[in-house]
Amino acid sequence: MIITAGELIAKAQTMISCLDVSSAKILYEGSKSIIIDVREPEDAASSKLNDSINIPRGLIEMKISSICPKPDTLILLHCAGGGRASLSALTLQEMGYTNVYAITAKFEDIKDALG
Numbered sequence: 001m002i003i004t005a006g007e008l009i010a011k012a013q014t015m016i017s018c019l020d021v022s023s024a025k026i027l028y029e030g031s032k033s034i035i036i037d038v039r040e041p042e043d044a045a046s047s048k049l050n051d052s053i054n055i056p057r058g059l060i061e062m063k064i065s066s067i068c069p070k071p072d073t074l075i076l077l078h079c080a081g082g083g084r085a086s087l088s089a090l091t092l093q094e095m096g097y098t099n100v101y102a103i104t105a106k107f108e109d110i111k112d113a114l115g
Contacts, residue, residue, distance in 0.1 A: 009086050012086045012089070016102055018102050019076070019104065021103065021113045021114075024078075025113045025114060028076060033076055034053065034067065037054045038079050039054070043080065049114050051114075052078070061095065064092060068097070071097050071098050075092065077089050077101065077103065078102075078110050081107070082102060085104065
């Protein structure tokens with residue numbers, strides 16, 4: 001049986017911590033955190049959050065340790081709508097990162113709230 005991308009994302013979201021924009025803004029403003037944009041580089045080049053680091057979902061496992069060597073660092077992940085961020089959050093959890101959140105909102109709403 002084939003699982004659809006939507007089903008895979010829904011399953012991941014039951015296993016991770018998801019945030020709406022308001023909750024993400026509170027966490028972001030209240031502590032030192034890393035915001036990772038898991039969209040493709042061309043998407044991030046056209047519009048990105050001021051403080052975000054672009055690591056495409058397909059490269060997150062290879063690049064995260066150079067950006068974030070401490071497993072308890074607050075990591076906020078975002079994409080265009082929450083799906084890739086959710087899958088990336090699950091991957092980081094499986095790698096041992098303990099303070100990871102996926103922002104499950106549209107990019108435009110995240111940009112409006114977090115800059």
